[in-house]
Amino acid sequence: MSGLSNIKSHIQTFLKEIGELSYFTARFFKESFRKPFEFKEFLRQCYSMGNRSLVLVGITGFIIGLVLTLQTRPTLMEFGAVSWMPSMVGISIIREIGPMITALVCAGRIGSGIGAELGSMRVTEQIDAMEVSGTNPFKYLVVTRVLATTFMIPLLVIIGDAIGLYGSYLVEHLKGDVSFQLYFNQVFESLEFGDIIPATIKSFFFGLAIGLVGCFKGYYCGKGTAGVGRAANSAVVFTSLLLFIIDFIAVFAADIFYDL
Amino acid sequence: MKESNTILPQGKVTGTQEIVLEIKNLNKSFGDNHVLKNFNMKLYKGENLVIMGKSGSGKSVMIKCLVGLIQADSGIISVMHKDITTLNQTALDILRSDIGFLFQGSALYDSMTVRENLEFPLRRHSSRFEKNMDTNTLVMEALENVGLAHAIDLMPAELSGGMQRRVALARTLILQPKIILYDEPTSGLDPITAKEIIILMQDIQKKYNTSSLIITHDVDCARAISDRMVLLIDGTNYAEGTFDALSVSTDPKVKAFFKH
Ligand SMILES: Nc1ncnc2c1ncn2[C@@H]1O[C@H](COP(=O)(O)OP(=O)(O)O)[C@@H](O)[C@H]1O
Ligand SMILES: [Mg+2]
Secondary structure: OHHHHHHHHHHHHHHHHHHHHHHHHHHHHHHHOOOOOOHHHHHHHHHHHHHHHHHHHHHHHHHHHHHHHHHHHHHHHHOOOHHHHHHHHHHHHHHHHHHHHHHHHHHHHHHHHHHHHHHHHHHOOHHHHHHHOOOOHHHHHHHHHHHHHHHHHHHHHHHHHHHHHHHHHHHHHHHHOOOHHHHHHHHHHHOOHHHHHHHHHHHHHHHHHHHHHHHHHHHOOOOHHHHHHHHHHHHHHHHHHHHHHHHHHHHHHHHHHHHO | OOOOOOOOOOOOOOOOOOEEEEEEEEEEEEOOEEEEEEEEEEEEOOOEEEEEEOOOOOHHHHHHHHOOOOOOOEEEEEEOOEEHHHOOHHHHHHHHOOEEEEOOOOOOOOOOOHHHHHHOOHHHHHHHOOOOOOHHHHHHHHHHHOOOHHHOOOOHHHOOHHHHHHHHHHHHHOOOOOEEEEEOOOOOOOHHHHHHHHHHHHHHHHHHOOEEEEEEOOHHHHHHHOOEEEEEEOOEEEEEEOHHHHHOOOOHHHHHHHOO
């Protein structure tokens, strides 16, 4: 009984968060069309996000490509289908694994960073200081960061995909003596627009979610240093959950769309 | 019920008694927490008014209502004869540029250098100065006022607490405000540094003839700087008068502030 009511209260909190986040999102869209646009801060954010997560995205992408190929190789061998490896790995990385892993890594790296940064700015009254000095802090801090993640995550996904495929190629090259050209020819031959477009659209939404949740948690941070820690932490948890939900919706929608 | 020994402003206040800032019947609650209950206050031109109250008594809430950072539940707040609750964003921003706000913990932007911190308020309000006014000159002048011209390229984290407070003061002064609001200007500082800040505040008052509202719970600070005082007790303006008058009061709640 208490377990059930516990679950109920968890769901209630979650739905309340979703409601507040929707309101925050609406404000984001409204304010992003208002002048002036803080272009310099936007570029600075893009640069620092790319700078902070490129290596991490590269390493995880590389390892995923490597491991995926090593793990599936024996099974494909059994069926005499090793030559399908590039198509299989290409499709799974580009459609699903690349965007998802990159977004999860960035939720941990970028999302928590935004949550902590804005949280500490809230707690130390820097956001208030900005507001009284005539700069709209929502535009200066939130709009620039959310646009930066929306722009940078797809870019990082492409880089992660490329490095992942390269990792997979290395395994094929060492174990099956496949040439670079042959491998990537096969990858691109098996890919269709139906693989690339939904994955790209999905990545934009992943970026939007990471930026929005990080900013939302930081902007309405609770009091004190404990509040900042909680903001950073819950930004990651909430974003990760949201990423899976978006992924589910995206796959579902793409499936319906291509059935037509 | 309430003993209010109102005394007209004395000391530096001369000539016409123009009111630059007035609060009438201000109420503010957070949920069940009724922080301010019918709070009243007037600030005359050129005077140093000290508001004293225990920690958590709502001093910061009151001062934030004054500049529209917190929405009051009810009451009239007029700043230089304008009711701030009726202003639109643009008008509010213009009015705010006449008000300097020194935040409790300095609130320097910790991702920016001292120079960028001081330039930040100028981004929106450069129209206050002549067209060809060099921002560099303004920044240098403001820093020289607080004796920190050499720290211009340092980051806030590289400064001591006292230096941070001075930089924050310089940032407050850069728009040459007519009214300055100090939220616990000496809190968190050692007695010697606190004294330096008080002397700096007095110099500024003399140099620019500003009107100041100083929030504090530091008796030494209040004695040194106040022309007049208001005691914020139980969410309201419990007692008013000069430091000397209040310090000999027989009211137990008032006495509690002055005994060491
Ligand atoms: N944003 C807020 N939400 C809820 N309660 C608040 C908020 N800001 C202040 N309070 C409450 O108002 C009271 C007064 O706070 P404050 O004005 O910061 O005190 P102080 O006089 O020390 O500056 C405290 O009880 C505080 O918990
Ligand atoms: Mg306070």
